[in-house]
Amino acid sequence: MSWDWFTDPDYWASRLAFQRVLAALYLIAFLVAVNQFRALIGTNGLLPVPRFVRRVPFRRAPSVFQFHYSDRFFAAVAWTGAVISAALVLGLCDSVPVWASILVWAAPWVLYQSIVNVGQIWYSFGWESLLLETGFLAIFLGPADTAPPVPVLWLLLWVLFRVEFGAGMIKMRGAPCWRDLTCLYYHHETQPMPGPLSWYFHHLPKPLHRLEALASHATQLVVPFALFAPQPAAGIAALLILVTQAWLVASGNFSWLNLLTMTLALSALDSHLLPFSAPTLAEPPLWDRVLILVVTALLLVLSYRPARNLFSGKQLMNYSFDRLHLVNTYGAFGTVTQIRHEVVIEATDEPELGPDTVWREYEFKGKPGDPRRRPRQIAPYHLRLDWMMWFASLSSSYADAWLEPLAEKLLAADPETLKLLRHDPFEGRPPTFLRARLFRYRFTTPAERRATGEWWVRTPRGPALRAGRLGPDGAAVAAE
Incomplete structure (x- = not known):
């Protein structure tokens, strides 16, 4: 059996950029946890973890904190995740063996999973699941001196597709103002946390607001299908997503949702759009290839319910069908408040x-x-x-x-x-x-x-x- 199809060195630079930015977002997430957990979910917090784990078993909320909790232990977990993430940002693990790369990338995923699963309402947002789902795939991308595995790259595109298409479908099924292109008359003012430019976005002429809504529909309902087309179509689709997500970054504050979506879009850019010379790359060992195929098969099976949800008349937003957040549904602003x-x-x-x-x-x-x-x-x-x-x-x-x-x-x-x-x-x-x-x-x-x-x-x-x-x-x- 030939394994020529299994890797593609043209995605070496995009894989490296993806890993760096993802590690930086992990770092931010852990620092948020360090700075806020005591007041929100600490022993004396608003919704204490000890009280939560007494009533919710491990099978419903897998977490290291099911076995032991103290504020000091939580801080140690969060700081450990931050240190590992910083090491990944700096590229200190770029040249480790494949097995070591898997372990290093698995560490922040396990630690952040533990935090999210006891975080209760404070950690109930779609960007938490998106970080965990994306972080799980990053475990299998391999170190910088090995060729990027194509099955994992395709799975990253599948995540990006669900993020964009899910958001588009929930809008079309939601408020009538999305269909008559008037939702952005209100959104910049009524969004959860406006940014420094939101006042200016709100006062754009109404025809531009309608154009914003139309561009959103095109990028979320049409462009995602091109991600699975041959290059350069897939790369152009990714660039369009990058532009629209940058617009959202400028117009509001949505935690790391937009930057993480942009990070996923990076994985669709090949050497024609990121013209950096790749070094001589080793092929992944046989055991790693088999492992990746097993993981791919598992995730495809788990994708059935999220895929069905995309076309369901009762579409769920930001929902996890499994306790480990491996394959999730996404979407936002099916309704837009006007006041x-x-x-x-x-x-x-x-x-x-x-x-x-x-x-x-x-x-x-x-x-x-x-x-x-x-x-x-x-x-x-x-x-x-x-x-x-x-x-x-x-x-x-x-x-x-x-x-x-x-x-x-x-x-x-x-x-x-x-x-x-x-x-x-x-x-x-x-x-x-x-x-x-x-x-x-x-x-x-x-x-x-x-x-x-x-x-x-x-x-x-x-x-x-x-x-x-x-x-x-x-x-x-x-x-x-």
């Missing part, structure tokens, strides 16, 4: 409440707050609490499990929770009362912006959490 609301948390240190009580606002790092504060560029870093606050503004059901515990942490001036915020108006001192209010936010018009210097106009809509204080047992109780 933006924000939950604003305020507190006071006055001993009693009255009509003249002065309330002071907590400022978050990324989500809209102070109307004069320009939206920040956060991605590819991910502010998990800020992101979930957007969901809380859509429906209280998204925040039932954590908004009241958050209020209790702020009333107690919990240091780890305060680290998640940009500004604590009480400088580490516990307030006496706290409340949350719902506001309607909209971008200022260009005239309003010139006159006031503000980026947002906000109008109060009502309470999101009644005013309360900390009771003797440490739980928040309503103010009398």
Whole structure:
């Protein structure tokens, strides 16, 4: 049996670029975990891991933390993943044997899998599954001095196809504004976390918004099929995806979703588009070829349900059909909200409440707050609490499990929770009362912006959490 078909040296440079960027995204993901886990899922966090693993068995949430959890152990796991990822970014593992490359790339996948599977609502987003699915395939790409294996390259294209086509199909099945090309009249203003250019994107002429929507449909519903065509068609399709994803990076903050999609697109570029000379490459050993074929067969079998989901009238978004996130469904913004609301948390240190009580606002790092504060560029870093606050503004059901515990942490001036915020108006001192209010936010018009210097106009809509204080047992109780 000839193995000539199994590798393709024309993808040496794209494989190397893919691995470098993927390792950098792994590094960011682990640093996010290091910086935020204590407040969110730590022993004394809003949704503690120890409480989660007591009620959810290993088979439903595979994780090293099922066997042992402490905040120190979690930090060690996250820092280990960060160090390994940094080594991969620097190319320190480029020339190791194939078996060592497999082990090194498997390490961040196992460690991040462990974090995601106990992360609960804070780790419930599509980019977590996408990082794990892509990271699993990276295990089998081989070191830099071996020829890239074609089956793994094809599997990467299959992931990219599902990301793009799934997003396109969910839009066509979703809000009517996607079909009449008007969704982007609102999206830049109402997206979860606008960026520094979102105000300008929002004020583009409406014909350009319609062109944006049309380009999105073309890139997500037509272009992905060309990924499986011979070169240069596949490379051109990948370049189109890179351009549209770069547009999304510029217009908002979507964690590492867009950069990871661009990373997948890199794998479709051959030596004609990345003209770097490849060194003399060794062929993978026989055992590695057999292993890759077994993994390919497994993933193709597991792909049945995600593939069926793409054409289902009840299409699921961002869903994993297996506990290891090996093959998943993707998609976003099947519906687009036309009005933006924000939950604003305020507190006071006055001993009693009255009509003249002065309330002071907590400022978050990324989500809209102070109307004069320009939206920040956060991605590819991910502010998990800020992101979930957007969901809380859509429906209280998204925040039932954590908004009241958050209020209790702020009333107690919990240091780890305060680290998640940009500004604590009480400088580490516990307030006496706290409340949350719902506001309607909209971008200022260009005239309003010139006159006031503000980026947002906000109008109060009502309470999101009644005013309360900390009771003797440490739980928040309503103010009398």
